[in-house]
Amino acid sequence: MITLLLIIPLIGSLILLPMSNTPEGKQQMKNIAITTSLINLYISLFLWYEFDSSITHYQFTEINDSFRTFSQFTAYSLGLGEKYLNLKFGVDAISLYFVLLTTFVTAIALLSSYNLNSKHVKLFFVSFLILETLQICAFVSLDLLLFYIFFESVLPILFIVIVIFGHGKDRFRSAYLFFLYTLAGSLPMLLSILTINSYIGSTDFQLISLSEISLESQKYLWLGFFIAFAVKTPLYPFIIWLPKAHSDSPLAGSILLAGTILKLATYGYLRVLINFLPDATNYxxxxxxxxxxxxxxxxxxxxxxxxxxxxxxxxxxxxxxxxxxxxxxxxxxxxxxxxxxxxxxxxxxxxxxxxxxxxxxxxxxxxxxxxxxxxxxxxxxxxxxxxxxxxxxxxxxxxxxxxxxxxxxxxxxxxxxxxxxxxxxxxxxxxxxxxxxxxxxxxxxxxxxxxxxxxxxxxxxxxxxxxxxxxxxxxxxxxxxxxxxxxxxxxxxxxxx
Incomplete structure (x- = not known):
């Protein structure tokens, strides 16, 4: 079921790609994109209906090895040796509500832009459907490195959305501020993830939760993750990018930023800092x-x-x-x-x-x-x-x-x-x-x-x-x-x- 949530927006994007930019084609693109987002919303509601709240472990767990070649290359390029990343997904009650919020807000964002009149209509709707998949992937990933990849993958797409569809001449500066602030802030998180992998030999959520990490090590790891999440929240003094990104982005971009992008940090606090590094969190x-x-x-x-x-x-x-x-x-x-x-x-x-x-x-x-x-x-x-x-x-x-x-x-x-x-x-x-x-x-x-x-x-x-x-x-x-x-x-x- 989780695979459906991830694939349906991508299928909708593939349907939009060959369509023409005639007025009739643009109207069809809008209808297809909105219909795709609504289908995903219904699937997430069914996921909620089937969810068993009496148990604590992850549900609807899926392991997808079909992208083994890609994950081997990614792991090797990040210095993880010959290991490959299993695309392991699942939800608990915490991640479930962020998935529901993502599917709901994405549909609202697309509906709010129904009257969009631009020669890049196709790019606009394809971008938001891909963003939906990437955000859901971040919330359902059961691997810390995968979480980082999807956590950062929203940046280039939002950068393009702000530059092409934003308002005012200052949108280029706003887009660069957003991109550079969040990218630079996330680099310490990547170092912390690689350090955890060197300690434990894995970035799997369940293995990390079962492992013991000393308080001194937790402190350094905690600071690396906290900087990334503080920039995305944002907390002082990393606030400057958010008002500029909102003021110069299109309406749908502002809706998505406020509704779901900021919640990636909220989810990160819960899933990583409080869960994996409790002693440092208390400190x-x-x-x-x-x-x-x-x-x-x-x-x-x-x-x-x-x-x-x-x-x-x-x-x-x-x-x-x-x-x-x-x-x-x-x-x-x-x-x-x-x-x-x-x-x-x-x-x-x-x-x-x-x-x-x-x-x-x-x-x-x-x-x-x-x-x-x-x-x-x-x-x-x-x-x-x-x-x-x-x-x-x-x-x-x-x-x-x-x-x-x-x-x-x-x-x-x-x-x-x-x-x-x-x-x-x-x-x-x-x-x-x-x-x-x-x-x-x-x-x-x-x-x-x-x-x-x-x-x-x-x-x-x-x-x-x-x-x-x-x-x-x-x-x-x-x-x-x-x-x-x-x-x-x-x-x-x-x-x-």
Missing amino acids: FSPLIQTIAIISLIYASFSTIIQQDTKRLIAYSSVAHMAVVVLGLFSNNLPGIEGAILLAIGHGFVSPALFICVGGIIYERTGTRNINYIRGLVSYMPVFSILFFIFTLCNTGIPLSLNFLGEQLSLIGIFEQNPIIASIAATSILLSACYSIFLFNRLSYGNLSPYLPPLKDINRREFNLLISLLLPTVLFGIFPNIILSSLHMSVSSLLYNI
Whole structure:
């Protein structure tokens, strides 16, 4: 079943390649790409339905030796000798929800770009289908070296997407910043993986989890992995690439960056640092908490002063991901489960806000400068209601998944360090400040003289926003839909520690 999840987007890409760039051909490309992503979403939902939450080991495990020649070459080039890499895949409850989020957000990203008018339509949709496969591979890989390969493989494709389909002349600098920051940050992770292979003789997840690594060795390995994940999260001082990448990337790129790409680091913290290097994780907990608090405060105050709508939402993502990091390293069940819930909730709400400000408003006004936009409630009442609801969800109001995730994360870190938790709780006030401030400036006030009369949202845009709102509220009211299957895997993670 996992093989189907990986192959179907590739099959859709192969179908798109020979198609012509005529107007009829472009329309067919869009329909085929969206249909492919929806099929993958249905398969992932069936995977969720068949998943047994009462056991802790990996399920739907598959070992694929069909790419032995390629893996032999890859292993040899990375200095692993004559070994070859088995393409070993499987899911547990932790990886399952990130797979579900990836298939869902990819479908939303493609639907948001349905009106794309470009001579490179084929390249656009092929890129996003390949990105879907690569992200799922990262979440289901059961080999550390394979995880690294797929973790990094999204970089060149996103680089191309930002350069070709991005906005503004500054998109080249943004693309290079994104590529170089994340590539350079991941090099220490590669060194750590090679070191683990020299210690243990394997990069297989299960073998690593059964092996004993001394505390001194864990410290060096932990720092190598942490740098890579901190850049991808991002945490201070590696923040600069994210607002630029968001502001200059196309709408679908921003949706994917906020919804799933940032979650690769969240998954890496859980799967590698907490699972394989528990002693070093405990040793470096004060450092992580300090960096997360600095990131939260810095990003929150930076968000308040932004004048570009997409850049503002990007900085708010940094603040929310800092709370996720605090929950992950709380070393208790409420904190880790809350961090996963907040990561999933952020994967719904942040793409919705990007659709609002970088899609609906930008397409109608031609600007993202907040000073030129106001009085939208007079033009677009239905949109204003949905925008207001998502703004409240971004602040973490009750009945939203973000509220539960944020509260559980803060409760978890409070059990470990009440002072850090008290400082982190200011995120509730700060997120309310910048979110409501943004909504108030855009929606109310005198009608802007720079804007023509604007049309309210159409059916496609309404369906997009409702599709993101329903799971946010549903899981916020019934969180046990997720938590009941998470308990066993997270408890096993803490027990192994």
